[in-house]
Every structure is written in structure tokens, then in C-alpha cells.
Amino acid sequence: MPTLNWIGKAAVVKHHREVPFRLLEPVPELSLPSPSGSGVGDEGDYGGNLIVQGDNLHALKALLPRYAGQVKCIYIDPPYNTGNEGWVYNDNVNSPEIRKWLGEVVGKEGETLDRHDRWLCMMYPRLVLLKQFLREDGAIFVSIDDNEVATLRLLMDEIFEARNFVGTIIWQKKYAVSNDHKTIAPMHDFVLVYQRSPSWQRNLLPRGEEKDSQYKHEDDRGQFRNSDYTCAKTAEERPNLYYPVTNPNTGEEIWPKRTRVWAYSQEEHQRHVAEGLIYWGKDGKGKVPAYKRYKHLLRNDGVVPQTLWPHEFAGHTDGSRKELREVLHDIPSVSDFATPKPSLLIQRILQIATDADSLVLDSFAGSGTTGHAVLKQNAEDGGQRRFILVEMDENIARTVTAERVKRVATGYTKGALIPDPAPAPASGRGEKIVEGLGGGFQFCRLSAEPLFDADGQIRSDVTFAQLAEFVWFAETGTARPHPGPLPAGEGEKLSPLLGVHEGRAIYLLYNGILKDRSVAGGNVLTGPVFDVLPRFAGPKVIYAAANRMGGRAAREGITFKQTPYALEP
DSSP, X not given: OOOOOOTTHHHHTTHHHHSOOEEEEEOGGGOBOOOTTOOSOSSTTTTTOEEEESOHHHHHHHHHHHHTTOEEEEEEOOOOOOOOOSSSSOTTSOOHHHHHHHHHHTGGGGGGOOHHHHHHHHHHHHHHHHHHHEEEEEEEEEEEOTTTHHHHHHHHHHHHOGGGEEEEEEEEOOSSOOTTOSSSOOOEEEEEEEESSTTOOOOOBOOOHHHHTTOOEEXXXXXXXXXESBOSOOTTTOGGGOOOEEOTTTOOEEOOBTXXXXXXXHHXXXXXXXXXXXXXXXXXXXXXXXXXXXXXXXXXXXXOOOSEEOHHHHOOHHXXXXXXXXXXXXXXXXXXXXXXXXXXXXXXXHHHHOOTTOEEEESSOTTTHHHHHHHHHHHHHOOOOEEXXXXXXXXXXXXXXXXXXXXXXXXXXXXXXXXXXXXXXXXXXXXXXXXXXXOOBEEEEEEEXXXXXXXXXXXXXXXXXXXXXXXXXXXXXSOOOOOSSOOSSSOSOOOSEEEEETTEEEEEOOTTTTSOOSIIXXXXXXXXXXXXXXXXXXXXXXXXXXXXXXXXXXXXXXXXXXXXXXXXX
């Protein structure tokens, strides 16, 4: 199998392991509680939705303990690496943040990287982490253009395995040709699709008006369309399908052409006759039979997805710019988003790749299109999908990503479009009240300091609930079941027994969980401490600051793991 190599690869292949764990710190004033009875989920006050501001590599690492293996669909729209300098996401991957990161991770070698090397160094660890979020029946969709589609395909083959490649969608992003283009005008982008494993199954797309209009005939059994009664085989190839049929209305015996025989055996044809499934035209005197396909008898009422998505089907960039500016017409910075994705494009992905209650992740959130699309799709089909959005830029996360989702959730005034940067007026001609879609979200920032301090110790302000998520993930590689929003304190009912995974109980002694904050009585495993822990008959894993049980630990089936050292990434 072809492999991809580049300058700096050796430095980033395992870099995701070196990324420190950080905490997600809720910001209530930037969050949007879900309206009571909105029906958008049962996870606390925010509908299970989350917007995180911070570097997406660090944010993904922080989110893993809570969401590993739980995401049904990932959509990302990373920098395309075009060399374009003129917008908020510097597409030549030469931003100060990336240059600083490359200097720290890749080292001096990073100074000589060309833009493709830099792009690959940026993408690799992020894709490795994203893979860990997917459910076994999940899939990832990645937007890209010609600049990096070839390298991205090889990169995805390496990380997700070539056997899990599903397809390349060609999305017609423009409907009008740029007549001033110097060579061949680009009209499309790509969306690469990979499944987490073969257990992924795509959904059928909803039937549109065009498909429904095909059912233009009706009889006493309902609406139907007529379909070809022949197949593309010759009489020599399929002699059993070359036979005469009789029009019952005229008595005429009709043979198929020798170059195109009937699509059904004689036995099947007789069944069709008995069940009234043959159509002989409006007057019943047709020369060729057709098969009646009744709309109400469709087993799978939908359309098989295809790889070619015209703009009529999935939107276009002119429409997406208009869509964004109608929602945020008074935010000057929306002009920085030259090519946001249309919400219809993301909705098509959601229709193919999610269930009604799926979790959706976008770690290059930008203008928040994915959150918008999730709320739209929920409103259209009554779903309870949830989203996680990650945006690096603090100003964009607050004034664009979160603000857009807030407005489409609660409703907004669609103002007359005025060329940026001039803001639209608060009221005036062209305005229209747009009803909210419902939903909410919790806004979080990454903690300034990692979970561990400079001496390798757990920070003193880390709560039991926060550490418990990291312990569970370190031990199981999965997300710990949780009741709602990210914990801001010790409000939930806590127990040193975190749960049972694959037949073993997992315990954590930390931060006075036993109501005794003395070192010997609270965070250290001793005989008396063990005697008051919730009982479990099978093997036990206990995380604590120290173990003073001696040989009794082995007799009790205890595997001891010392914090913080057993938790280091």
C-alpha cells in the first residue's frame, strides 16, 4: 500500500500522546440554556450541546475522557492549504500559532518545512485524536479541495485504514463560472468519507419533490409509478427471460426484443398478473408492459446517496455567505468568512450518517455551520442530535460561532444585507423575524494550565468529578457515563466507585471523597479505607496517592495505580 512521508512526520506521529490533559471550564454567561420542554435532549440544561474555545488539539485531548467512542458523525472543514492569506483561517498554515507549535514539536527542522509539510504536521495528530471519538458504527467526513486531496487521502488511509474508505463526494460549490479565471475554473470541493469500521451503515436520503412527482399514476390501491419491465440482457444470454406475455385487454401476444429481454421470470410474471402489478398504459392497450411500483409499499422510503452533489442538492458558497450574513448581519467580522459551508451541505451529511439521537463533532467549527445544521435537522425530523464544536480563535468563538448558534436557536431578525464591514441597522426595510429552532449549548474554555502542574502533581483546584473522568478514560479507553453538563464543582452525588468495566470495578480515592481529608484517611489506600469502600466481589482497580495495604491488596484482588503518575498522557 502506498505510504506518505514528509519532513517532520517522525516528530508528530506520536505527538497526540504528549499533549497534556487540560480541563474544560464552563462559561455560564456565554452559554445558552435550553428552553424548558424543548425536547432537544435530556443532558442537563443545555441539550447536550457544547462549544469549546481553544486550540483544537488540546481541546480534543480534553474532550476524550468524556466523549471517546461516543460520536456517530464527525465533520471537519480544515484549512485547505491554498496559500491564500486574506481570511481569518490562514490557509497556508503559516499562522503564528502553527509556527509556534511547529517550533516546539518539530524543532529546528520545522523552519525549513514547505507549506505541505506544515499542513500534514498540523493534521496528523488531530486526525489521530478524532478517530478515538468515533463509535464503531461512526464515520468522518472531511472537506478539502485539490490542493491537498491527494495527500489527505493517503493520510486518512494511514490513520483510518484504506479498507475503511467509503467514498469521495464531489460537491458543486459554485453555480457560475469565473470568466476571469486564468486556467480551468474550479467549481467543486471534495468531501472524503471514512467509516470507523465495517459496522457503519449509511441511511437513505429523504425523498424530494422530484422523486415524489414520479408517482403520477393512481388506481384504487394508491399512487404508483411505472418502471421498465425489461433488462439489458439478450435472448441468448437469458433464454429463460425470453417468452411471450399477453395483454389481457387486447389479447395481443407480446414478445420482448431479442436484445433486451423481460426482467422477470415467467413464474414472477404470473404472480405480477395475479396481484395486478402490470401497467398497460392509460387506456390499457399498451404494446409494452410496465411494472407498478406503489409508493406506499416501499420498504425503504428514501434515495440511495450518491457521490455527485450538485448545488441544488447541497447548497453553494454564494448561498452560504448570504445565510451567515442574514443571521449575523450586525457582526462586521463575518466578512472574514469568504467561503463558509452551507448548512444544507452539513444536513445532507447528517441525513446520511446520523440517527435521531446521534452526537456530532466538528473540531474546526469556524462560523458554526455544523451547529446550525444540527438544530435545523432536529427541527425538521424531530431528532435529538447533539453537537460539539471547537473553535480556536477567542473572538470568533464568542461573536460568530456561539452567537450564530444562539440566534438560530432562539430566533433572530434577518436584516437587510449591507456590504461588510458596515453593520446592518437594528430595524428597517428588508427585515424579517425568523423563528428559533430550539436548543441550547454550554460554552467552555480550556484551562490555562494542564491537569498536572510543573512538578507533575495534580493541580489543587481539580475536583473529584473532573479527575474521575480522566481516571475512567485512562483505565478503560472509553468515556465515563455522565448525567449532564461538564461539572463545575462537586454538585453531583459522588462515590469512590466510579463504575464497573469488563468485569472489574474502578475506584478513585482523591480530594476527600471519603469525607476525611487527612492523607492517611482520604487519598491513601489502607485497610480501614478499603473496608468502607463500596463492595465488589470481582477484581478491583484502585487509583490513590499511595498503597499501604501490603499483601492484603493482592488477596483482595486489587490492582493499585498511583496518582498522578498512572494518569500521565
